Amino acid sequence: MSLDEKIAGMSPRKQAVMRLSHEYGMPNRVETWLDAGIPMVIDRREGYRLWDMDGRELQDFHINGGTYNLGHRHPECVTQLLQGLQTLDVGNHHFPSEVRGKLSKMLAEHTPGDLHYTLFTPSGSEANDMAIKTARKVTGRKKIVAFDIAYHGSSGFSGAVGESTNAEYFGSAFKDDFLTVPYNDTDALEAVLKREDVALFMVETLPATFGFPLPDTDYYSQVRALCDRYGTLLSMDEVQTGMMRSGKLWAFENYGIVPDMMVTGKGLGAGLYPIGALVMTRTVGAWLEEHGWGYVSTFGGSELGCHVGLKALEITAAPSTRDNVADLAIFMRAGLDGLRDRYPFFCDIRQLGVIFALGFDHEIGGMKMATALFEQGLWAMFASFDRSYLQFKLGILADRAFCDEALGKLEAALQKVSA
């Protein structure tokens, strides 16, 4: 079927966007979404709701991996950005900055243990790149280990870590230095670490793209002990799981460990200004004391991004937000349990706080449900590395009525897909 045939029936404005994007930017993506029955062009967005360009209203359960953790265009964050624009711009990365300094201090205060120094980047990928460079500098070793089901970004180094299909496509998998281990398997990890040539174990606390599988409760304490025993640094990638989504500010706090480095991004900028951050212990970040220009990025730590980040972190870390997440986690879980009991096709629920993944009894069950839910007015993304699962990411400021509405749509989608 030609593109014109696929987009026939859409409004002229939406057809124009489809054609432009197909012609000049993302031909394969346009075709893939059209073929999947998810012909979305996001138009208006507010809170946890999106409006497709054809007018369809959707609940947002993708929230772009946590980017819209606080919802789209959170009013206080929009005001903060506008207020920042009265006097600020991206700033000059060579010099100290008031807002950058304040956000670094706030991150140090909101992370456990000796996590102290922050280096800001324009994205999560680049923060992970810097975790790799830092670990190599500190340990004098080169090898990096990650889960074979992890995603840590798409830049040079971060793209080579973890699941490597994309890195292989571009000839940048660097297999000798970037190794993988199975998730939740301490024996396999020890077999690699005991060679004592691994600089860093980069961990995606719950591998999002695989559908947030949960580790054994003592897995991460064993990981911490193994890293200490064999001189490997431990970095937790909290880009998707951080910012209170797990019920604690950082998901690794659920497992009682403190890493040597932590990466955050996405929701830190409230979906309004791109910002990523690498937080390091004083010891690991000591290179910052001797080399002021070891990381140079024009947009890393932009002042507008830091200004928005201050407000986003303040709202995210508030006790009332923590309480809301605890309430939603129980409320949504009860509703999901009820549906799972009634629909055998819906066979698994993974949960930590408001991070949910729903498992279905078909190898592409998550994809089928994404399409069925889209038709019902809810956008949730399947897990790309295991398409039997659907990521079901509830925003931390949502309420019970929003959950009830979503549960109704989920039931209607289940009826359709199970039929």
Ligand SMILES: Cc1ncc(COP(=O)(O)O)c(C=O)c1O
């Ligand atoms: C766990 C994780 N780490 C890192 C990244 C990369 O972040 P960014 O897209 O900001 O480069 C992502 C992006 O989806 C992610 O999910």
